[in-house]
Every structure is written in structure tokens, then in C-alpha cells.
Amino acid sequence: MAQNSERTINEMTSLDLNQQPLCIEYPTLDVDFELKSGLIHLLPTFRGLAGDDPHKHLKEFHVVCSGMKLQGVTKEQVKLRAFPFSLGEKAKDWLYSLPWGSIISWDELEKQFRENYFPASRTITIRKEISVIRQFSGENFHEYWGRFKHLVESCPHHQIPDHLLIQYFYEGLTEINRTLVDAASGGALYDKTPTEARKLIKIMDSTPNNLLVGMTTHHER
Numbered sequence: 001m002a003q004n005s006e007r008t009i010n011e012m013t014s015l016d017l018n019q020q021p022l023c024i025e026y027p028t029l030d031v032d033f034e035l036k037s038g039l040i041h042l043l044p045t046f047r048g049l050a051g052d053d054p055h056k057h058l059k060e061f062h063v064v065c066s067g068m069k070l071q072g073v074t075k076e077q078v079k080l081r082a083f084p085f086s087l088g089e090k091a092k093d094w095l096y097s098l099p100w101g102s103i104i105s106w107d108e109l110e111k112q113f114r115e116n117y118f119p120a121s122r123t124i125t126i127r128k129e130i131s132v133i134r135q136f137s138g139e140n141f142h143e144y145w146g147r148f149k150h151l152v153e154s155c156p157h158h159q160i161p162d163h164l165l166i167q168y169f170y171e172g173l174t175e176i177n178r179t180l181v182d183a184a185s186g187g188a189l190y191d192k193t194p195t196e197a198r199k200l201i202k203i204m205d206s207t208p209n210n211l212l213v214g215m216t217t218h219h220e221r
Helices: 009-013 037-042 054-066 075-086 089-097 106-117 120-131 141-153 162-171 175-184 194-205
Strands: none
Touching: 037 054, 037 075, 054 075, 054 106, 075 106, 120 141, 120 162, 141 162, 141 175, 141 194, 162 194, 175 194
């Protein structure tokens, strides 16, 4: 009598412990490697919640992993193994939702992470926000410059040339602040190179008097 080789429903729905339950397919290493609990505790946590900054998370993650050096293990291999421990809540759910074995390198994992938490649509939105930024009523020079820098740094791949960044910042100033910037530049800010203009803005930012500008002014454009 022929033996029935078809598996039962229970067998087919049971968890196969031999299968790798993660999207990451780790490469075989020539040396023994184990993530130490000390490193895991130092890792930043990204939860994938509203307001979480994926770029800042990656920066902090890189800093921690760069401090771990092992013979025969590359930084990329360390990051590939450590990254899942840096995710929590919704972000960990996202990682678990990826197809098994779909990630075979750190570059691919980083790419997937960036695309999911910083899609092209968000880049377009921030680029537009940078181009139309305006100094708020009552906002002094220092506060406006800080807000502008934070917006630019939130999208490191904005690809906006430096001269346009300076232009957007300058055009967003209140009229009185534009006048002060031009006076400080010896005529007009646009007569300076982008490097010179940025240096001047940093000097003005460090000047205590800038705190007074904006207290009673509003954007008149």
C-alpha cells in the first residue's frame, strides 16, 4: 500500500523552527561573533512613532556601532546584526513584516528603513518648507536661524545648493533683519559668496543684540 506523503493540516500550520523568522539573511562569518549586552544597551531606540527622526536614529546608531571593532567582522556585519535591537513598537513590527530572507546586506536594510520612514513625498514636503520659510512675528534672529537649520538637517538629502539655502533664509527674514544683514555685509548679502554669507550669518547669530530684533517686528512681506 502506497504511503501518503501529503502533510496534515496541523503539520502545515505548525511553526517550522528550522525556518529563519526574520527578513535578514545573515552571512556566514569565519569567526565567532556575538553581540554583547553592553552594546545592545547602548543602542538608541526608534519606535516609528510620529515625530521620530529616522536620520537622527541612524546617526546615533552608527556612533554606537563604530565603537565596536572585532577582528574578522566588518562594521556592516555588526550593524546588520545590531539594528533589529534598536527598533521598538511599530518599527519592530515593520521589520518583522518584511519578507523572509529579503535583506542580505546592511546597505539594503538601511535603504529599506529610509524609504519606509522618510519616503520621497516627505522629502518633497520639507524641500518646499525650506524654500518658503518665514521668520515668525516676535521670533528673533537666533531663533529663526536655529529653526531654519533644524529644518534643513531633518532632510540631509534635500539636494538644495548652498546658495539657494542662503537665499531662502535671507528672503524669509523680516524687513528690519534683512536690512541689518545687508548693513553687516557692507552693502548687500548677495554680493558675497555662499561661504562668506554663511559665515556672516553665524557671526550675527552669535551676537547678543540679535535677541532684541524681532521682539516688536513682524514679517512685512
